[in-house]
Amino acid sequence: MRPEGIRLLPWLIGAVDLVMIALATVLAIRLRITLPIFSAAGDVLENTALASVFFLGTWLVLLVYSGAYEPHVFGAGTEEFKLVVNASFFTAALVATMAYLMQYPLSRGFFVLYFPLGVIALLVGRLLSRRVIQRLRSAGHFNEKVLLVGTPGYIGEIHTVLARESWLGYDVMGCLVPRDYAGLEVTSAGVPVLGLSEDVRAVVDEVSPDVVFFTAGAVSSSTQLRRLAWDLEDHAHVQIIVAPNVTDVSSERVRIRPVAGLPLMHLGRSRSQLATNDAKRAFDVIGSLTVLALTWPLLVVMMLWIKVHDGGPVLFRQTRVGRQGVEFTCLKLRSMAIDAEDRLTELEARDHVLFKSADDPRVTRPGRFIRRFSLDELPQLWNVVRGEMSLVGPRPPLPTEVEQYEDDMLRRLNVMPGMTGLWQVSGRSDLSWEDTVRLDLYYVDNWSMVQDLLILARTVTAVLGSRGAY
Template sequence: MRATGVLRRKTWQRAYAIRLFLSDISVVLVAVFGAQIFWFGSEPVDLAAQNAGGVRIGYTTISVLLVAAWMIALDVFATRDHKVIGSGTLEYKRVADATIWLFGLFAILAFLFRIELARGYFLTALPIGLLLLFVARWTWRQWLRRQQSGDQYVSRALLMGERLKSAHVAKTIQRTPGAGLLLVGALTRSGTMSKGPIQGVAVLGDYSELMIAVDASNADTVILTGADEISPDDMRRIGWDLEARNIELIVAPALTDIAGPRIHARPVAGLPLIHVSYPTLEGAKRVYKRTFDILGSAFLILLGSPVLIAVAIAVKRSGPGDILYRQLRVGRRGREFGMLKFRSMVQDADDQLESLLDAQGTSETPLFKVTNDPRITPVGKFLRKYSLDEVPQLFNVLLGEMSLVGPRPQRAAEVALYDDAAHRRLIMKPGMSGLWQVSGRSNLSWEDSIRLDLYYVENWSLTVDIMILFRTVRAVVTPEGAR
């Protein structure tokens, strides 16, 4: 028997997968046939396969085969699986893997059968197609999140476990936009139900009332958060009961802020053990990140040189003081460096900081920020709104003192207030942008800033950096939280 919630979930997942399929095939057609038209025009062009039969086929045939193979590869790599769409980087990684493997296979086949494929056609379709797929998937993801903000296109989830563990899972889900889970109830140990809701989620009963609660809440997903009272045999029976109703079962391990690529299922003697990889911050990955920083910062400096000149003129005319402001910040391994910014405050603004913090009662609080800061000039207010004051940090990146993406750069006085966990932020170079930049900027609390930076440090990858930079553009264009 299928509950209403299950039918609803199946319907929206199928509808969203169809949207992605139509979007993917449109993008692939544009990329492949666009590359063909760009290189060969609209006239039919044959290519020769230097084999025994002297077979000749046209590029149109090759393009059709390439489009079909590309769509098959996207399906084989499960890029439209509902478990990966909508959040995280795994969806983008699978799209990239499918594309790269496909073109590698085509290159091998062309070599084996001596097919003289034009390199320009081949090398144009790949990057353009991959880029357009990323853009299309990102666009659909924004659409999906807008639907989910209105409780549409979500899974109705029921928490099951001890109060403390369920509260942790509920808090994590509630603070994560685009999680795709709507918490409709909770089940906890008998005798603790009278304590009221768990993180705002109503308690519907104890563990023995699971199926009653599923029917009452129209849940289509059950999240097991952990409980000593639920034995392995109990969990197996729960799985059988949920399977009979086609209700999804999710087991939430006691792991916090660990990204999917670091988690690997490792079955041993029938036990589904979870292997957690440690973050790799040295060796080849560090070289990749530094190379990305050098190329990216150099390109952006050249591209943005007219903006740099225009802003410099505006700052110079805004009042007395230097154009650039050099502030000591703490970098990798605790080494201090001079972080460059366009001056956005009056001269000698640092001398006024302590008195302003004392006046608002936050001198002992990390993240030394002054609300409605009177030291900011009118020009500086505009620069800060669109983060233009931070553009000179590209030179810090080029010199190796900062990274394009990383933890938030902070003052020595703020670092002095770090606890042991916060010090882990210092194992990577601070960034011009980061998860803190695209998740609220100055509106973030100290705890959220720490959590986001630690998540980045623990789960860094080049794919994550590219995604953050992409989101940074949107955060700057809609500058909520900048001050």
């Protein structure tokens, strides 16, 4: 039996969706009646009130039918949002078709307002729900017990990832190893060995895991894996996950194509070239100009504060390396003392090419405030307008950092650097150098516009929470 909280999760998400669709309904009716661009409301309120129950029920049914309430889509990845959007388009098409065929006097103004508002409301609700689920999972709730099967080396790699990404909700309880490792009690990663690979059925009966996770090296042949899966057929609550020897590849680049009984995995090419397309550039320009138009009063206040504090220059200009190794002048609000470069030797460098100290004495009083909420990076919007940076991308490195790059790290220069990125929404300066590189390389190889939008949304919460900012 799966944990009660996990079984209730689809119902809880369904309740959130119900509330969001209801709010969209009320707001659409309200705007239809009050906006001057529409004609007199007439009997709009009566007709839409009667039809809204049908709309709401149809929307929820299609969300269920599309798979938007399957537990595996909650908490991570973009599949959940794609399913919500697809189900919403089908709902809109079905409602329009039914209204036409039945000649129902549905307000076109209401229809035009209702579905865009509903999609936005659903996505916001799912995003907020995801954040809550991730926090609860990190705190030990809604977690699934995982039994790893494979060689100690691969088990260690998977265990490290699952332990690091605790928000995924996988709690490793132990592992099974091949007969070659009989007698081993604990792996080098600290995972208890509960038995041998061929004892899967007996161990599952004993410890009742929610997930059996087969890593590389778990079995000697596909036949053995198939037989082990047969052994677990009567354990309906147990999920079987097979991890191929491939990591840091997004689902958009993976295609499973069964051929002659073989589930072949096709990996799409790196998406680094797509990350420089015209659509992303247009989004960057429009987005940066919009943010500048909204924040210029705040920017002026911050600049005046910096100037009054010590009389020094307002902007800090620094040479950074952009796409294809082209250097540019990166703009920031000055957050350090005027003689910060001269006092650099007072501090001890960290153990990797990134240098940022949590208690840097060179940071000024206004500097601490603007750094806390990343306001010092607002001038970089001009770098985005000029085409030197993007709103989302890898962190712009210093030339001295690039000189220390290994071959793999140079792939970060295949796309334009960004004001924000996976490195920022995942912890910023709290991350290790290895994690920063891993996240940047993942972004370069697996770029998508949906991912950019999600990163921007997560940036807001990361900035407001001041996580990893100093």
